[in-house]
Amino acid sequence: MSTRQPLSDGTSLHHRAEGPVTAPPLLLGPSLGTSTALWDKVAPELSVTHRVVRWDLPGHGHSPAGLIGPGATVADLAALVLALADSLGLDRFSYAGVSLGGAVGLHLAVHHPERVERLAVICSSAHFNGSKPWEERAALVREEGLAELAKSADSRWFTPGFTVPELVEDHRTADPDAYAACCDALAAFDIRERLPEIGAPTLLVTGREDPATPPAHLREIADAVPGAALVEIPGASHLAPAQCPEAVLTALRAHFDGGAKRGMEVRRQVLGDTHVDRAQARQSEFTARFQDFISRYAWGEIWTDPTLARRERSMITLTALVAHGHYDELAMHVRAARRNGLTPEEIGAVLLQTAVYCGVPAANSAFAVAQRVLAEEDEAAG
Structure with a gap:
């Protein structure tokens, strides 16, 4: 503007x-x-x-x-x-x-x-x-x-x-x-x-x-x-x-643009090169400013804030995504949580917590997504 x-x-x-x-x-x-x-x-x-x-x-x-x-x-x-x-x-x-x-x-x-x-x-x-x-x-x-x-x-x-x-x-x-x-x-x-x-x-x-x-x-x-x-x-x-x-x-x-550059580095560390490269390949003139916004604010400022560890940020993010029913994003962040050091047992404990505060149906869907992602991760590792 x-x-x-x-x-x-x-x-x-x-x-x-x-x-x-x-x-x-x-x-x-x-x-x-x-x-x-x-x-x-x-x-x-x-x-x-x-x-x-x-x-x-x-x-x-x-x-x-x-x-x-x-x-x-x-x-x-x-x-x-x-x-x-x-x-x-x-x-x-x-x-x-x-x-x-x-x-x-x-x-x-x-x-x-x-x-x-x-x-x-x-x-x-x-x-x-x-x-x-x-x-x-x-x-x-x-x-x-x-x-x-x-x-x-x-x-x-x-x-x-x-x-x-x-x-x-x-x-x-x-x-x-x-x-x-x-x-x-x-x-x-x-x-x-x-x-x-x-x-x-x-x-x-x-x-x-x-x-x-x-x-x-x-x-x-x-x-x-x-x-x-x-x-x-x-x-x-x-x-x-x-x-x-x-x-x-x-x-x-x-x-x-140091914040955007640092944000992109953190984004790749948390989400993985494959996901970020795919997002960048889909970027158009229409979406370019939104992608820059994500890199600068979400990844360049919030995820780089040392107050919380990345493990803790992953737990918060999983909970928020379950609460709002963003299950496509949830799959991406289950993978990110594993990169940030969470075990499958800890991810399960987070989702169990959401059953109390976000509702059993939401947690049920979240467990299904997480189970699929973790199985894919195990298969890829094997």
């Missing part, structure tokens, strides 16, 4: 939310001079597995210009992002950002680690080549506006011959004062000494042809952040999500 929010009320960042409201939240931050449109070719795909929230910088897209002023810092922008997350009820979230949006992500990971689940920093830096270039650009924009600067956007953002007209228009129509305040934030930003403090799993993505934040800037972050991974995208310049969306999407999926 995609929802485009109305213009901001003047006190908060404009945002656009996509994906199931129950999915893990993922915030996407923009580059200077762009809007939520930067993520148009990536966000819809990410929203299959996440609640994706894209936001506009102050004075860009539909965000009010007055949210920041001269002398603004990345910390100010990060505070606005946290206020947005609070308004959406997001206590903890994953985050990906490009350039200035990436700097916001680094600040959040260092100063608000309790809020950031996983982090991806794209075509960005822990510092932006010193303050002077940004101070000069801020002064130029405050004096002359953005029309002339926007003419060189393509050369700063993309490789020769490539453009995204919508993003260039975003650059041209941004509020000059807010744009200059964002330049102030870039001028003052330098978080290099704090990088080793980042504890969130971190991915760095760099465009090999990026002149604004060359690969060396991302390597510097990767070398400093414990356990960080680095992906270089050939042929990509500064706005990699717009120029090379497939490559960026592949990298982000691998980084942010």
